[in-house]
Amino acid sequence: MKAQKGISAVALVTACGLGVILGTLINAQRPRVALAQAARSAQPPDDGKLRIIIFGAHPDDAEYRGAGVAMKWAKMGNHVKLVSATNGDIGHWQMAGGPLALRRKKEVLEVDRRLGATTEVLDIHDGEIMPTLENRRMITRLIRQWNADVVITNRPNDYHPDHRYTSILVQDSAYMVGVPFFTPDVPPVKRNPVFLYASDRFQRPNPFRADVAVAIDDVMEPTLDALLVMESQIHEGGADGHAGLYPDDEAGRQRRRDEVRRNLARRYAGEADRYRDALVKFYGDGRGRSVHYAQAFEVCEYGRQPSAEELKQIFPF
Numbered sequence: 001m002k003a004q005k006g007i008s009a010v011a012l013v014t015a016c017g018l019g020v021i022l023g024t025l026i027n028a029q030r031p032r033v034a035l036a037q038a039a040r041s042a043q044p045p046d047d048g049k050l051r052i053i054i055f056g057a058h059p060d061d062a063e064y065r066g067a068g069v070a071m072k073w074a075k076m077g078n079h080v081k082l083v084s085a086t087n088g089d090i091g092h093w094q095m096a097g098g099p100l101a102l103r104r105k106k107e108v109l110e111v112d113r114r115l116g117a118t119t120e121v122l123d124i125h126d127g128e129i130m131p132t133l134e135n136r137r138m139i140t141r142l143i144r145q146w147n148a149d150v151v152i153t154n155r156p157n158d159y160h161p162d163h164r165y166t167s168i169l170v171q172d173s174a175y176m177v178g179v180p181f182f183t184p185d186v187p188p189v190k191r192n193p194v195f196l197y198a199s200d201r202f203q204r205p206n207p208f209r210a211d212v213a214v215a216i217d218d219v220m221e222p223t224l225d226a227l228l229v230m231e232s233q234i235h236e237g238g239a240d241g242h243a244g245l246y247p248d249d250e251a252g253r254q255r256r257r258d259e260v261r262r263n264l265a266r267r268y269a270g271e272a273d274r275y276r277d278a279l280v281k282f283y284g285d286g287r288g289r290s291v292h293y294a295q296a297f298e299v300c301e302y303g304r305q306p307s308a309e310e311l312k313q314i315f316p317f
């Protein structure tokens, strides 16, 4: 766990301008350690384990969408990285700018440490990410650097423009990750990754299709513990919050903590009910019907198309 903490710290300090200065100071004191950690952070070992990279638009999206499966993968020794495409610096009703970006980065670093995953928060302003060539190159590089077998993001028909454009950037990278002379500074992936969409409730132009649904019952409690670290977003309500939502008195705060925990658990329980057919298909009738908490994914039609057999290898749960 200590090594992971080190990796996360490097990801933190390389992600923003202030971080570069801090990183330089740290590097001056411990150059070899810092460089070794940076290299590990950039690419996980080719040790036969899966390498999964999960993209979200804001510092909490990849965490919600990957949380349960991320912890399950990590517990089995697979390499999981959670990326926020923006720094989240307007995602609060009361505070904004650098202090909020730093607060949110600190939150996801701790969430991801608990999940067993590596973190990267890109320094793009919240509400402002665009599907530009520069950003397509950046996302392509991140997938290549992680040498990803599996890439996860949200679908491109989400309500939030940052969510939509993050998804489009990931989609636009699905072919380019293997084209040698696009971003030739980072070697292309040898095998096109499988691209998956996390589930959602949007109906237009087409509803989410659960190609695979997996149980997360065994990691639900520690996953909720991890997610609840994101106080600015969960307890205080992020951009949709208001004064008094997370009161000052301890009894009120405990009530709010209990409420948000129940709501989060309900979210993953709802997935199990909604995608019961996919659970039964994956686990068989007996186990599939007894799952309480689940996460579901749709296979993107870009990227490698996995067989049912390969989906079992990707989700060996």
Ligand SMILES: [Zn+2]
Pocket: 057, 058, 061, 160, 163
């Ligand atoms: Zn978001």
